[in-house]
Amino acid sequence: MQLIYNLVIHTLLPFVLIRLTIRALKSPAYFLRVRERFGYYKSPPGTYKIWIHAVSVGEVNAAGPLARELQRLYPNEKILLTTMTPTGADQARISFGERIDHLYLPYDYPFAVRRFINRIQPKLAIMMETEIWPNFIARCHKKNIPLVIANLRLSDRSFRQYKKFSFISRPVFRKIAHFAVQTNADSKRIRAITKSPNNITVTGNIKFEVNLPASLLEVAQVVRREWGTNRTILVAGSTHEGEEEILLQVFIRLKKHHADLLLVLVPRHPERFDSVYKLIAKYKLLCSRRSTNHIISDAGIDVHLGDTMGELPTFYAASDIAFVGGSLVKIGGHNILEACALGKPVVFGKYMFNFLEISRMTLEQNAGIQVNDITELENELTRLIDDPSYRYSYGEEGIKLIKNNQGSLSNTIKAIQHLLPKTRVNNL
Numbered sequence: 001m002q003l004i005y006n007l008v009i010h011t012l013l014p015f016v017l018i019r020l021t022i023r024a025l026k027s028p029a030y031f032l033r034v035r036e037r038f039g040y041y042k043s044p045p046g047t048y049k050i051w052i053h054a055v056s057v058g059e060v061n062a063a064g065p066l067a068r069e070l071q072r073l074y075p076n077e078k079i080l081l082t083t084m085t086p087t088g089a090d091q092a093r094i095s096f097g098e099r100i101d102h103l104y105l106p107y108d109y110p111f112a113v114r115r116f117i118n119r120i121q122p123k124l125a126i127m128m129e130t131e132i133w134p135n136f137i138a139r140c141h142k143k144n145i146p147l148v149i150a151n152l153r154l155s156d157r158s159f160r161q162y163k164k165f166s167f168i169s170r171p172v173f174r175k176i177a178h179f180a181v182q183t184n185a186d187s188k189r190i191r192a193i194t195k196s197p198n199n200i201t202v203t204g205n206i207k208f209e210v211n212l213p214a215s216l217l218e219v220a221q222v223v224r225r226e227w228g229t230n231r232t233i234l235v236a237g238s239t240h241e242g243e244e245e246i247l248l249q250v251f252i253r254l255k256k257h258h259a260d261l262l263l264v265l266v267p268r269h270p271e272r273f274d275s276v277y278k279l280i281a282k283y284k285l286l287c288s289r290r291s292t293n294h295i296i297s298d299a300g301i302d303v304h305l306g307d308t309m310g311e312l313p314t315f316y317a318a319s320d321i322a323f324v325g326g327s328l329v330k331i332g333g334h335n336i337l338e339a340c341a342l343g344k345p346v347v348f349g350k351y352m353f354n355f356l357e358i359s360r361m362t363l364e365q366n367a368g369i370q371v372n373d374i375t376e377l378e379n380e381l382t383r384l385i386d387d388p389s390y391r392y393s394y395g396e397e398g399i400k401l402i403k404n405n406q407g408s409l410s411n412t413i414k415a416i417q418h419l420l421p422k423t424r425v426n427n428l
Contacts, residue, residue, distance in 0.1 A: 039115030062335075073420075113139050209408055223318040244267070337362075348371075
């Protein structure tokens with residue numbers, strides 16, 4: 001099966017290169033360090049005790065608490081973080097600076113995998129969530145490098161696919177040293193595939209381990225003064241194509257009755273900053289850009305475009321209401337827990353299939369509001385704007401939701417501690 005898989009991916013290599021080129025034309029950052037995609041490096045990156053892989057921004061944020069705890073436990077050891085996207089690389093730099101090294105993970109071609117593993121020589125490999133790369137898994141197994149899938153969520157759809165082709169998936173899954181899964185349902189699904197229950201631990205969702213810097217609220221207060229303390233602030237974060245248009249249409253209607261309303265739009269992908277700015281102009285709204293104008297001295301500013309990286313948590317903290325994107329269009333949603341942890345009422349659309357469990361828990365806790373269409377969005381935002389106590393209630397429930405579901409980090413560490421390098425410095 002491994003041979004067939006490799007034949008298929010080698011056949012698809014031209015299409016991989018075409019896709020990479022198209023992405024790079026849209027986002028020039030994909031041109032940078034392109035050799036790393038195939039395991040080539042300007043200089044040997046050295047060896048690492050622990051290697052953590054997180055695809056993009058969401059996974060990097062989820063990996064953050066785990067990486068920081070491993071740094072605390074092993075202050076003298078090198079940790080490597082890999083990502084697949086430039087935005088993930090940017091988030092890694094923002095989150096960790098020089099404390100943790102970053103590389104792009106090569107594509108899952110045997111020659112690239114061998115070169116990568118031989119260069120970094122990890123003692124422990126951790127892949128976040130549902131990253132299943134057969135050649136990486138096989139190489140780690142061959143080199144006796146224990147590989148852990150952490151914070152794993154296996155949807156029913158994915159489970160059916162893996163189960164249907166279990167003659168392919170089972171040999172791959174059995175080479176994984178440990179599964180740290182979010183729920184009992186995930187545990188049952190993994191067990192049904194592997195037929196081996198001894199290397200599965202239910203840890204909870206590590207995304208509830210929201211780590212807010214001590215200075216965040218102070219910075220948010222400064223930002224709030226820059227935006228206007230007397231204005232109602234709606235922050236729409238991680239928005240995608242198609243969502244900004246919906247939000248702008250709703251915003252224009254809301255402004256008729258709430259003249260002081262300010263919309264802060266933060267597109268998910270940096271390459272869309274300019275196109276979103278043009279879209280705002282198309283609606284004849286007065287817009288300022290965070291990259292060129294922090295202080296909104298003109299009370300006539302309608303929309304503030306958050307075209308910088310790493311400031312979204314600050315923007316949520318400075319807001320009155322948070323909308324989380326990727327949910328009005330079929331993207332599958334983004335993490336709503338950061339806004340909850342900041343005590344903000346969070347609104348999201350109906351497409352939350354990437355965060356089904358989190359969105360369900362948020363709704364059950366009355367910590368968030370899900371809307372199905374543009375009319376519901378307008379109605380719910382109107383109520384939140386008009387009723388401060390309504391906003392406060394949702395914000396308080398959000399804080400409780402986070403506190404009541406923490407513990408995944410310690411559970412994950414305990415689950416994999418027997419696989420960790422023996423040169424432990426601090427006590428677990």
